[in-house]
Amino acid sequence: MAESNPDRNRLKPAHPRKWLWRLIAIGLASVVLIYFVPFIIAKTPLLDWAVRKGLSDLHGTVQISDASLGWFSPVELRGVAVREDDGQTVAEIGAVRSDRTLLSLMLDSTNVGDWKIDNAIVHLTWRGKSSNIEAVFDKYFYGPSTPTETGTAYRMHAPAAKAIVTDADTGRKWTVEPVDLTVAAQRDRRQPLSIVARGPVTEPKEHGVLALDIGISRTTPSTPFGVTTKVEAERGPLAAVNALVRRFQTGVHVDGKVSGSVDVKYVEEKQESVQVSGQAQASDFSLDAPQYLDETLIIKNLRLPLNLEFEGDRLKVASLNLQTDIGDASASGEFDLSKGISSALQRAGSKISVDVDLAGLAKLLPRTLHFRNDVRLTSGRLHAIVASTADANGVLWDGRITTSDLQGLRGNQVISWKQPLTVTLAARAKADSLPEIERLQCVSDFLQANVRQRGNNEYVLTATCEMSKLRQQLAQFVDVEGWLPDGQATATCTATRTGDRSFKIEGDAKVQQLQLRSASKRQWTEPEVVLKWAALVEPGRNGLQEARAGAVTFQAGPVWIWASLHEPMPLAADRFKAHAKVRIHGELARWRTIAGVWLHEAEEWPVSGVGEISGRIRFEAGDVEFHDLKAEYANFRLAKFGLNIAEPKATFLASGRRDAKSGRFQLLDASLTCPTLTVSMPAASFGFDSKGNLEASGKGSIRGDVAKLERWFRTGNEASQLAGTFSGSWQAFPAGGATNFSVDATAGIVSASNPPSRESKATFSLAGSFDAPKDSLRFEKAVVDAAGLRLQTSGAITALATRPVIQLRGQLDYDWEKLEPQIRSLIGPTTKIAGRGSRPIRLDGTLAAPIQLTGELGAGWDSLQAFGCNVGPVQLDLQFTGKAVEIKPIQTTLNQGRAYAAPAIRLDPSPSELSIAKGSGVQRAKLTQAMCDELLGYAAPALARSTDADGEVTVYFSGGRVPLDHPEKADAAGQIILHSVRIAATSPMLRLLSTVLQTPASVALQKEAVVNFRVADGRVYHDKLELVFPGLTIKMSGSVGFDGTLNLMIETPMPPRWLPNVPWKDTLAKQPIKIPLRGTLSKPQLDEEAIRKHLADITRDAARGAASDALRKEVEKGFEKLFPPKK
Known part of the structure; x- marks a missing residue:
């Protein structure tokens, strides 16, 4: 058995088929993924991302509810909504289908192909001088293009769309349905975007059919914006063109039904160009132009063939023939509106003709023509024609104006004016020369x-x-x-x-x-x-x-x-x-x-003064400059806004300019100087923004005299109670459509009393803004800070131009002991007051009549000494309840007696006034010399200026009112009860009466003397004040003015020492004598002539004949001892 080699087995490579299968699997997965990418995009948020990326040129958003996307199928989008940046809808589309596959669109994005649109609703909204369509697609008009390529970039067709046209400025709306709408764009974006639409106007129902063929183009943000429009109408709504009219003239509105065909080409260059040609017929035409007409002009039928061009201020009229129910007008020629009449006169080939039925015109425009309400013009015509022709000597202008007989009815009376005016004129205009009048004839x-x-x-x-x-x-x-x-x-x-x-x-x-x-x-x-x-x-x-x-x-x-x-x-x-x-x-x-x-x-x-304004003024290219402007007036007077300005001299200095392009005024080194104050403005400017709102900026300083400034707020000529100086700074600047401002000032104030009080410092700080579009004035802070007083508030006043509404919040902190020097200067040198506190301030409501104010305000003291009165603690709580101010009833002590008052203030109807409730008054207060001199002496003048007075007094008011803007017009009535009052005859009035009546210098009143009084017309009236001299009782009636003047009548029996030793002595003793008393409380005077006459009447009645003469002589002897004849 052979042995294996482990190293050999380890080096043997892996089977190559495994990696091949892996690559095949990855490839198949990629193909499958790519195939399903459109489906994934259509069903996930990637669709919104892709839409935003593809339509980044639009100023707005596009939302798609559903989509069918496949590489080899046409693109279909459903539930498409196009909106502006603020969310307003521009278009709602049920479905959009392309004729090209998604793959072909990806391979050639410059040719989007044809798109069919179903169930589309387009919202066209005109705002000011633009529209929502222009706002959304503005960026597209100068987007990237391929100038070398030709052909259509895309074409969209909506065969049965619905268009809703809205004029946001007027609130008018029209619905066109069904409208056949086609939008097409070229690959070269320098070529116009084409919009073709036609359809019937279904709302309002009385209008007919509109057809539009619009081309819009712009290459870059710096190139002109161009619009070509062909409008065909059959009884279409003429009011729909108001949005175009606003581009050239604001405030003008037209209406009616229009038929015809008009081509308009508009190019927004440095000087806007507009070409208009075609023919239009209008029925029920109306023109509303408040700048020029006092009523709406309504013409039943109007026909206007025209061919003209505006280019900036140049008007080229090839033909213009206006035919109406009231007359015709035609014009041809070229007119430069910017160069004035001299340039126009040097152009030949111009002709203007007008033929107007004056009776028809008067019927249409009675208020504009100032026709009387009871006049009806029945006939009359105006014909005018002027034309220019060129010859070797220049440009010859021939003109004629003819008015035929005017006839009409005024009520039932026939009125007429035969041949009011006929003028013929021939004048020749030459370049660089004044016109020469060759003929002028006037028949009138x-x-x-x-x-x-x-x-x-x-x-x-x-x-x-x-x-x-x-x-x-x-x-x-x-x-x-x-x-x-x-x-x-x-x-x-x-x-x-x-x-x-x-x-x-x-x-x-x-x-x-x-x-x-x-x-x-x-x-x-x-x-x-x-x-x-x-x-x-x-x-x-x-x-x-x-x-x-x-x-x-x-x-x-x-x-x-x-x-x-x-x-x-x-x-x-x-x-x-x-x-x-x-x-x-x-x-x-x-x-x-x-x-x-x-x-x-x-x-x-109500201003007055004598002087003049002088300076230099320069006009050039619409700009206005003024140099060394000086306005200087002597004895300047102005009574306005509660001020009573009276200056021996006032001077205003300034230089500056008005810029024609911006419309702003600029002031340099401006100053206002008068003895009271000096205001400086090193630099200031003001003008109006595109919406007509005021914009102002500047800064400066102010300084002046406190005493003289105080007189601005006084109605009489009384001396100022304050002295000192003030200084400060101010500034204003625009911010966010408003004008912010601030004022900071410091015053050093002393009382004008003798001796004067120590100087006290007071600071004033104000910051806020004036918003013209919102018609409001806002106070971020308003602070007055002085020794013993701090007032800090904030709030706003809105609706300044119509019915001002105030909203005020703040706090009042006071310390009367620290304020005592200023109180003395206002009330009197012996015034003493104690107490301190802190109270909130709240005020809301309208300032214009009828006034409606709600809120609270209050103050109080612990003790007060003034006018000889020691007044106990008082809390004044004021509650504003709409048209009135309720004051919590006051109960306190006064000179060891009791005082009660229930006042109230009425704000509306004007004038505002303080009312004194019945039952208000003082009960058994101890008399003092100062009280007699400064208060009671006006209602009971015998008490005034007396050095020794003893007793008690009770005062009851039966009612009264005091106008807040004119306290001297107060009207009040009541009763004074003098309890066991005795006075020494040391006052100027009592010394005079004691001397004249030849009685000892001691005077008493009845134990319970009752005096009725009435305050009216700046005087205090009283009735039958009885004074008891030793052996003689007199009665005093009449009035004392707020200025101390006397108009009194003393009624007394014949004084014993006046009686002559004659048989009729007892009879004379029973005769009452009336002694007129004039002068002032400090210097009373008897009316001697009136007394002599009165004594003569008495002696004549007491005896007859010679006896009368003897008696008269005896009485006159005694009278001359008292009043020696003047030398």
Whole structure:
């Protein structure tokens, strides 16, 4: 038996067939896996990943509910939804099937082939100047392309789709169903994306059929966006084109049913280009343009064949013929809207014709044309034609305007105006020169105008307008208030040739006895208004004519405006620029009257002052610059927003510019200076964003005088109780569509008392934002911090432009002892107050009438000494309950007596006022000298200025009200009871009465003296206050003003020492005497003449004949001892 070799067996290789089978198995598994990859993708989240990867050019999302994918079968997608980034649906598709297999699509991705779409719903939404389709597919329009290849990249066909077109700006919606929709794209993406659709409009039902053929293209983000559109309609919805109208003019809306075919080509370049050709007919056409029309223009039938092109500001009209129920209009030619009238006049081949039925137009636009409500125009026509032709001498313009007889009815009265106006004009336009008027004829009963040549080099234009006659004729038909004045107008303009293409132009226009009234009956009248002008026109260095020098003056009575060129001004509209010195002089109140005829808001600004505005203004390419602007006014007055500004001099300085492109104003080195404050603005700017919202930025400083600023918040001329200075800084800047602002200020305040109090520091800090789109003002913080007082709040005011709503939260911390110096300056030098506390602040509600506020506010003290009164602890709790403020009834002590008050505040209806409830008052309070002087002396003037008063007082109010904006107009009534009051006759009034009545200087009142009082019209009235002198009792009635003035009547029996020793002495003793008392509480005066007359009447009644004369002489002797005759 042979022996085996183990090493040999170990080196023998494995069977090769095993590895072969393994490779075959792996290959078969890979083939199977690859074969099932489409199925795996279709049934797993890989499908969403593949869709996102393949459609990465889209601004949006695509979701697919189910798919059938196979390498050798057509692709089918089901439940497809295309949405914008914000989730809004663009398209919903039931199923999409391709005509190519998945394998062929993978091998040639540039040719996607034809796709059939079933059960598709397309949502086209217009927003502003764009649409959801453009937003989603915008990136696709300039995606990668293969310019060298031709052919179709894909074609999608939906034979029975549904389209829902929505105008988000107006809320209008249209449904087109079934619509035959085809979308096709070329391999070269520079070629247009084609969209063809046709179908009936099913909602609203009254509309017909629409057909669209749209091509959209863009190569790169920097290349123009282009749209070519062919629209065919049969009674289609005209309102659907409003989205396209908005691209060129916002605020304009059209509606109606349209038929016809129109081709539109739109290219979004630096200057947008639009070409429109075709013919359209509209029925029930309506045009809503609030910027131009006061009502909607409605035309039953309209026909418009047109062929025109817009390119930026250039309009090329091959033909345009508008035919309507009320007239026709046609135009042809080329017009450059940016270069103004001078450039347009130099183009030949232009023609414009208008023929309008004025009666029909007045019926459609009565408010726009200011027709009276009771007027119906029955006939009248306007025909105008103007055309330009070229010849060897330039461009000749011929024109004629004719208005035929106007007739109508005003109520039942026939009104008419025969041949209102016929004008014929021939003028020649030459390049780089002023137009030459060859013929001007005007036939009218109110206007005469003509041009005549005087000598070889002088032309004179004269015109006379009887505006009163024009107003009288027009007033039969239309409302002329506010725009057509009364008066006699004349104008003269002389042009003198001073050389080749050089002219001197001067002239004036005058209106005599001008009267202009607004619809709200505001009126501006002037004996004479004069406008004068003069200019020297010569060729400039570039050959264009320019005004080398010139000036214009407008004068209306005491106010005037003057402007003079600071440098030569080119006369070509496309090169227009001007730099002028300007002065505006006169009374601000007079300018306010003039402006108020057109702007009723001007009347709401009660401003006055004398001075002028001066500076230099430059216009160029739409930009406006102003240099060294100075507004300086003396005796400046403004009463607005609760302020009473009165400054002997106010000056505003600034330079800056307005940028035409951005529309922003920039201020440099601006400042406002007056004796009260100085505000500086080194740099500031403001403007409006694309949505018309205000944007402002800037910073500056403020400083001023506290006492003078306090007077801004006072209604009278009383002296300020504070003194000191303040300073601070402010800034504003835009942030997130809003304008943030902050103010920080510090004040050093002292009282104006004698001696003055120590200076106390107060700081003010405010930070917030103004959000114009949301119409809100937010306060992140508002803090006032001073010795003894800290107020910190935050909140917002919304709906500023309509009905402001406030929401305020905060806290009030106070310490009356630290605030005592300021309280003394407001109330009196002897005031003492103690107490401290912390109270929350909450306020919510509307600030406009009717006011509705809810919230809480409060404060209190432990003790108060003022006006001779010692008041015990008080807590003021205010609850805002909508239209009122409820105050918790107050019960405390006052001079050892009891005090009770139940006040309340009414916020709405305006004006707001404090009410005093019946029963409020004081019970048996001890009298003090200060109480008599500062409080009771107005209702019981005998107590005022007395050095010795003893007793008690009770005061009852039967009710009262105090307007918060005018406390001096308070109206209240009540009763004062003086308990056992005795006073010494030491006051000026009692000393005077004691002297006149010749009684000892001692006065008493009844034990329970009752005095009725009434507060009204800034005075305190009282009735029959009885004063008991030794041997004599007098009665006092009348009033004392808040200013201390007296209007009193003293009623007394004939004083014993006045009685003469005559037989009729007893009879005279029974006669009452009335003594008028005038002057003030500090310096009362008797009305001597009234007393003499009264005594004469008494003596005449007491005796007759000679006896009367004897008695009168005796009485006068005694009277002259008291009141010696004045030397």
